[in-house]
Amino acid sequence: MVVVVSQDVPSGSLIDAYAGLAGFHTDCYSAVVAGQVSLTDFVTAFYTTPLFRAERLVLRLAARAPSTDAQARAVADGTAERFAVWKVEARHNDEMILAERSGRTKSWFMVVAQDVDTQLLFGSVVVPVRSKSGAMVLGPVFDSLLGAHVLYSRALLAASTRRLPRTRT
Structure with missing residues (x-):
């Protein structure tokens, strides 16, 4: 069984640029798995878990954003830039960040x-909006869903580890 832990955002990572910005929410979860895992295999496993397939169904119905496992693999391996409601914002050999089409979440x-072994890291960014008072806030919807977001993030990372190829190089 893989243990998922919360940790600080790694310094110099693609998500680190958001971690220090006022009003932004960033988080980072980590799990260590046996063997060498590529970014492609990790991202593909993540987006094709049964748990995330349920989210993809909701997105297909509510946001008119259909997606397939093949499209998830194409974004993971760098042959596509879009998947459902996400677009690749930046990519390196060992990390990538995708922005949801509104730009509010990444x-x-x-x-x-x-x-x-390989340490797998998954995180999120929530971009604040300007309130009527002028302050940068995440908003009541995100505030009310933060606990669920934490549980869901951990569950997705754990589920991803179970979908990784059994033979890793």
Whole structure:
């Protein structure tokens, strides 16, 4: 069984640029798995878990954003820039960040090789909006869903580890 933990956003990572911005929410969850895992395999596993397929169904119905496992793989391996409501914002060999089409939320993935293991990192960014008073706020919807977001993020990362290829190089 893989343990998912909350950790600080890694310094210098693609998500780090948002971590220090006033009003922004960033989070980072981590799990270590045996073997060497590529970013492609991690992102593909994440977006094709049964749990995330349920979210894809909601997005297909509510946001008119259909998606397939093949499209998830294409974004993961860099042959496509869009998947459902997300667009690749930045990518390196070991990490990528995708922005949801409104720009309010972003999803971040990173793999870190550790001898014979791989640390998988997943995080989110929520971009604040200006309130009537002029303050930058996340808003009552996000505030009310933060607890669920934390549980869902951890569950998605854990589910991803179970979908990784059994033989990793």
